[in-house]
Amino acid sequence: MDECKRVAWSVESHSSRRWSCQGTPSEANSCSPLVQQVIHRLVVAVLCFKVTFSWAALGPVVVVNYLNITADQLHPYMAFVFPTGNGIFQHDNAPCHKARIVLDWFEEYTDEFHLMSWPPNSPDLNPMEHIWDVMERQLRAQTPPCPNISTLRDNCLDIWYNLSPVMYQKLVAFMLRRVAAVVKAKGGATRY
Numbered sequence: 001m002d003e004c005k006r007v008a009w010s011v012e013s014h015s016s017r018r019w020s021c022q023g024t025p026s027e028a029n030s031c032s033p034l035v036q037q038v039i040h041r042l043v044v045a046v047l048c049f050k051v052t053f054s055w056a057a058l059g060p061v062v063v064v065n066y067l068n069i070t071a072d073q074l075h076p077y078m079a080f081v082f083p084t085g086n087g088i089f090q091h092d093n094a095p096c097h098k099a100r101i102v103l104d105w106f107e108e109y110t111d112e113f114h115l116m117s118w119p120p121n122s123p124d125l126n127p128m129e130h131i132w133d134v135m136e137r138q139l140r141a142q143t144p145p146c147p148n149i150s151t152l153r154d155n156c157l158d159i160w161y162n163l164s165p166v167m168y169q170k171l172v173a174f175m176l177r178r179v180a181a182v183v184k185a186k187g188g189a190t191r192y
Helices: 025-030 033-046 066-081 100-108 128-141 149-161 165-173 175-184
Strands: 007-012 050-053 058-062 087-089 113-115
Touching: 007 066, 007 128, 007 165, 050 066, 050 128, 058 066, 058 149, 066 087, 066 100, 128 149, 128 165, 165 175
Parallel strands: 007 087, 087 113
Antiparallel strands: 007 050, 050 058
């Protein structure tokens, strides 16, 4: 459990998330299904969030390229939350995470924090997936739906910064159980 408290968990929202904004009825009706799909993908791409949290605190929410996020946002967060340099950073195996320039950056800062090895296609292990689900449910419950991208962004940030520390601390506390369940399922799906 103590080792899990030293991990900064991270993930991006991705195109399978159905966070979108709703235009006026006349705008929605005037677009073909193909155009609506393209607009939806653009909205999702514009709102690709990179977030980090640990036992101690929520990290920043940012929308930029991965190396800039890492250098400009993650590095100060890790230094603040893990000042003794014993922090461990987790990210999945998305192609942007495996780019040589990104791996070189992490190598440069190994004396300040460590990079956790992470198996590919392992959503059952990442507690951030649970947080995305909580945020998505809260967004869908809002009435009326977000009228534009700016409101959607603001609502996402409001939800993120009002998450209960108890909720994300419980997610960290259950990490050893998650790992045991994935091992028991031989990498298959679990209840998590």
